[in-house]
Amino acid sequence: MLMNAAVVRLFGKPPVYEAFDIPTPTTPDEMLVDVVAAGLHPRTRSSANGSHYSSTGKLPMIPGFDGIGRDPDRELRYFILADTHLGSMAEQALIDPRRSVVLPADTDVLTVAAAMNPAMSSWIALRKRIAFEPGQSVLILGATGNAGQMAVQIAKRLGAGHVIAAGRDPERLAALTALGADTTISLAGDPATTDRSLGDAAAKVDVVIDYLWGVATERTMPAVLTHRADKGHPLTWIEIGSMAGLQITLPSAWLRSARLQLVGSGQGSVSAEEIAGELPALAAEISTGAYTIDAVATPLSQVEPTWNAPVAPGQRIVFVP
Numbered sequence: 117m118l119m120n121a122a123v124v125r126l127f128g129k130p131p132v133y134e135a136f137d138i139p140t141p142t143t144p145d146e147m148l149v150d151v152v153a154a155g156l157h158p159r160t161r162s163s164a165n166g167s168h169y170s171s172t173g174k175l176p177m178i179p180g181f182d183g184i185g186r187d188p189d190r191e192l193r194y195f196i197l198a199d200t201h202l203g204s205m206a207e208q209a210l211i212d213p214r215r216s217v218v219l220p221a222d223t224d225v226l227t228v229a230a231a232m233n234p235a236m237s238s239w240i241a242l243r244k245r246i247a248f249e250p251g252q253s254v255l256i257l258g259a260t261g262n263a264g265q266m267a268v269q270i271a272k273r274l275g276a277g278h279v280i281a282a283g284r285d286p287e288r289l290a291a292l293t294a295l296g297a298d299t300t301i302s303l304a305g306d307p308a309t310t311d312r313s314l315g316d317a318a319a320k321v322d323v324v325i326d327y328l329w330g331v332a333t334e335r336t337m338p339a340v341l342t343h344r345a346d347k348g349h350p351l352t353w354i355e356i357g358s359m360a361g362l363q364i365t366l367p368s369a370w371l372r373s374a375r376l377q378l379v380g381s382g383q384g385s386v387s388a389e390e391i392a393g394e395l396p397a398l399a400a401e402i403s404t405g406a407y408t409i410d411a412v413a414t415p416l417s418q419v420e421p422t423w424n425a426p427v428a429p430g431q432r433i434v435f436v437p
């Protein structure tokens with residue numbers, strides 16, 4: 117039996133919409149769902165070009181590691197897939213119901229499909245990866261992206277005392293104040309001014325949520341460390357994304373000069389069980405409609421021309437089979 121799917125046959129080439137074998141459940145823990153919506157997240161792109169750390173390297177592959185589907189009882193489920201080459205950008209997908217959550221029938225599927233992944237990054241990091249305490253101060257690097265924007269709101273929702281949002285896009289940065297940012301810092305201006313602003317604002321920061329890494333972190337980390345009001349005060353730096361580069365050079369002195377703890381948060385460093393355990397609360401949170409995301413519904417048949425087409429800041433493509 118065949119279905120239509122987005123299929124990658126060569127890493128580096130956009131997926132092509134074509135017929136593909138419908139996967140068959142082989143264990144009681146597998147369930148076939150009719151996919152309703154699947155977001156095109158940065159990780160989906162890196163998995164599809166073979167560069168994500170969770171990539172199986174297997175070809176042909178169907179991209180998509182999360183989505184919303186209708187189960188055999190016609191209930192809506194948000195699901196996250198295990199590392200697999202049979203992803204969610206298809207008419208049907210094989211899910212593990214233990215890594216899914218049933219959604220109310222009136223769920224806005226486009227919003228939930230677009231928002232769950234970016235929102236989960238900070239939700240999981242602050243609730244499961246570190247011992248975050250209400251009242252603590254949080255700096256978000258890359259706050260102008262979808263995950264960063266969500267992080268501003270989620271940090272506040274989880275009780276952050278002060279949220280500093282740092283990013284490049286001036287309009288998106290300015291809009292973060294209304295979403296809860298107490299301070300905004302442009303990463304686009306004169307580097308010396310940015311470093312001074314970051315240092316001053318982050319002198320007492322407790323937690324950094326870093327979506328950038330690469331050259332951006334190489335610049336911001338020393339700016340923050342050298343301006344610590346109390347070098348012995350703990351600073352937890354959570355690496356979550358790598359929009360500005362996959363690697364950094366980390367001088368040993370940075371680790372000695374302040375009480376810095378560097379951790380990562382994502383699938384692997386947080387267990388599948390812990391992530392699954394957070395899905396109901398996060399899905400309920402997103403369904404309140406309090407989190408803004410610009411979900412752009414796109415027919416899955418348009419996957420090939422859409423894949424590398426430019427996207428306006430803040431937009432998140434959601435493929436609809």
Ligand SMILES: NC(=O)c1ccc[n+]([C@@H]2O[C@H](COP(=O)([O-])OP(=O)(O)OC[C@H]3O[C@@H](n4cnc5c(N)ncnc54)[C@H](OP(=O)(O)O)[C@@H]3O)[C@@H](O)[C@H]2O)c1
Pocket residue numbers: 157158159233234236237258260261262263264283284285288303327328332356357358359360361381382383429430
């Ligand atoms: N580990 C996890 O659990 C997890 C979960 C979700 C996402 N992530 C990761 O988090 C990152 C962000 O995801 P997202 O959904 O927010 O993506 P997104 O909506 O595409 O936003 C990415 C933002 O990164 C900024 N950016 C890109 N290159 C930059 C650079 N060189 N310097 C400074 N800013 C730069 C851009 O902001 P400007 O418009 O201001 O330039 C862009 O809006 C990705 O790496 C993603 O894989 C990780």
